[in-house]
Amino acid sequence: MGLLLKMKFHLQTQLQLLLLTFKLKSMETNPVISIRNLQKNFLNGKEVNHVLKGINLDIAPGQIIGYIGPNGAGKSTTVKILCGLIEDFEGDITVLGHDLRTESLAIKRRIGYIPENAAMYDMLTPLEYMSFAGALYGLPEERVMEKAGKLLELFEMKKHADQRMDTFSKGMKQKILLISGLIHNPDIIFLDEPLSGLDANSVMVVKEVLSQLAKDGKTIFFCSHIMDVVERISHRIVLINHGHVVADGTIEELRSGSSETLEKLFADLTGQGGQTVTAEAIVQAFGN
Numbered sequence: 001m002g003l004l005l006k007m008k009f010h011l012q013t014q015l016q017l018l019l020l021t022f023k024l025k026s027m028e029t030n031p032v033i034s035i036r037n038l039q040k041n042f043l044n045g046k047e048v049n050h051v052l053k054g055i056n057l058d059i060a061p062g063q064i065i066g067y068i069g070p071n072g073a074g075k076s077t078t079v080k081i082l083c084g085l086i087e088d089f090e091g092d093i094t095v096l097g098h099d100l101r102t103e104s105l106a107i108k109r110r111i112g113y114i115p116e117n118a119a120m121y122d123m124l125t126p127l128e129y130m131s132f133a134g135a136l137y138g139l140p141e142e143r144v145m146e147k148a149g150k151l152l153e154l155f156e157m158k159k160h161a162d163q164r165m166d167t168f169s170k171g172m173k174q175k176i177l178l179i180s181g182l183i184h185n186p187d188i189i190f191l192d193e194p195l196s197g198l199d200a201n202s203v204m205v206v207k208e209v210l211s212q213l214a215k216d217g218k219t220i221f222f223c224s225h226i227m228d229v230v231e232r233i234s235h236r237i238v239l240i241n242h243g244h245v246v247a248d249g250t251i252e253e254l255r256s257g258s259s260e261t262l263e264k265l266f267a268d269l270t271g272q273g274g275q276t277v278t279a280e281a282i283v284q285a286f287g288n
């Protein structure tokens, strides 16, 4: 090999290495979701309900984020805003490098949203529903059917593939919603109470699926009230209360050396520590 050729080869290799380092660095540092001063109010008659009062978050790719908070804290509202379903919010949000206000369609193509209670077309069968979902994303029918088949099998729903969904239980419908939300191979998956209504086996499958998806580089943002699941599968836990982020970190960071459970931390940080007293008061109220 001539000297010139050797030098060219050396330079090309160096350049490739440089590019790879740059790519890896930017993957490490560029958040897939960036939220700045997110605020959202709802009007209840004449009263203003300040639900989100300035949420700031940067979310790295490949992470599982457990988004928790008491009932009415604004978890679903945040998720709906991030998915482009609620458009009138204050603050700045970018998802996958796109501005949510101006490029929400580009975002919607690359995210999956699995709501807790979706209005499904339950006169359809799972396969028809997935074919419909796939068509909305412009996916080839054979690819959708192949993927649907595999996912239905995984969630033990294959035998129901051609059954109308109006006969399905809540958990069965939840599984179909989950599968449909994954059919277009999204980069970010938003799940609102994904485990609600699922039996113990399915909870295990969902937990495994979420962990596997994160290992494949997907980002998972999920709301749940099931603290031991949040504790076990989340890389990062964000707790909101009264419109603000009140805790944010890994479970170890949140515990900060103590052996307290997430349930206990949740109760302490949201001022909901008096469950025994509340339970007693409820029982007494029934007795009167």
Ligand SMILES: Nc1ncnc2c1ncn2[C@@H]1O[C@H](COP(=O)(O)OP(=O)(O)OP(=O)(O)O)[C@@H](O)[C@H]1O
Binding pocket: 042, 043, 049, 051, 069, 070, 071, 072, 073, 074, 075, 076, 077, 078
């Ligand atoms: N479309 C709406 N119109 C008016 N108020 C709304 C609307 N959607 C949500 N809210 C209010 O916003 C607050 C936050 O609701 P949200 O559903 O986001 O809470 P959450 O944290 O998901 O609660 P949960 O854990 O009970 O599901 C609640 O007070 C709710 O009543």
